[in-house]
Amino acid sequence: MSDHPTDPATETFVAHRNLLFTVAYEMLGSAVDAEDVLQETWLRWVKVDLAQVQDQRAYLVRITTRQSLNRLRSMTRRKEAYVGPWLPEPMLTAPDVAEDVELAESVSMALMLVLETLSPTERAVFVLREAFDVSYDEIAAAVDKSPAAVRQIAHRARRHVDARRPREAVSPGETRAALESFRRVLDTGDLQGLLDVLAPEVVLMGDGGGIKRAALRPISGAENVARFMIGGIGKNKLPMTVTPTMVNGTPALLVHLDGEVDGVMAIRVEDGRITGLYYVRNPEKLTHIESETPLTLR
The missing domain is CATH 3.10.450.50 (Nuclear Transport Factor 2; Chain: A,)
Structure with a gap:
């Protein structure tokens, strides 16, 4: 047994790290930016009162999604100046x-x-719903939209991708x-x-x-x-x-x-x-x- 037990927040984050990285990477298309998002997610996660969190995995995915959306919007400007x-x-x-x-x-x-x-929000909704099977209610909380709006966005994004x-x-x-x-x-x-x-x-x-x-x-x-x-x-x-x-x-x-x-x-x-x-x-x-x-x- 280790003489230095990790705290519950760290254990939970490490247990879900690969999932969170995959979420961020699919949203961003950049492993470097996905690593940065995980760092930002961790900094916010350690400030959370775990006693108030019912579903820690869902909460972590929510933080990661929000940080990825912020990063995705700034990446759009970088891509506009990209050569080729x-x-x-x-x-x-x-x-x-x-x-x-x-x-x-x-x-x-x-x-x-x-x-x-896709637009940043469409991409987030599509990735969470299609790849990770996140519920509409959870996606709504992550992207600050109503569940009804998320369903419409998911339908539109799926039709766009399928084509x-x-x-x-x-x-x-x-x-x-x-x-x-x-x-x-x-x-x-x-x-x-x-x-x-x-x-x-x-x-x-x-x-x-x-x-x-x-x-x-x-x-x-x-x-x-x-x-x-x-x-x-x-x-x-x-x-x-x-x-x-x-x-x-x-x-x-x-x-x-x-x-x-x-x-x-x-x-x-x-x-x-x-x-x-x-x-x-x-x-x-x-x-x-x-x-x-x-x-x-x-």
């Missing part, structure tokens, strides 16, 4: 995240990008197969092979954040994407290695140039072909790809 497309921060995740289909989809790059198109998310769930095996084909043609520089693995309507988004070279606008269409990728590889004089990894619960590729991490490639797959290609090169967003980040919906 803004992509969610990728995180190395454990195999058990991929095995939890619901969790893997909720933190996938493809869905996180769809969530970017933009992948039509069918894709297994990790199918994603892994598409990635392996993609990796092979990158190694060979085979333009036709790349065209074969890309869907005609594929969209490439690169995030260099003004620090690393990346396309300043999304590139659409298989031929345009293929030529951009092959051209970029042709201009690169440094030795490149591309290795499989698991990011945000989904198979992805980790790219090294001359032995240094250059970025993470995640994809969206439909009908066996790549419809979305997301390349995060901004080094400020690559701090969570060397060690696994624990995530949970419970």
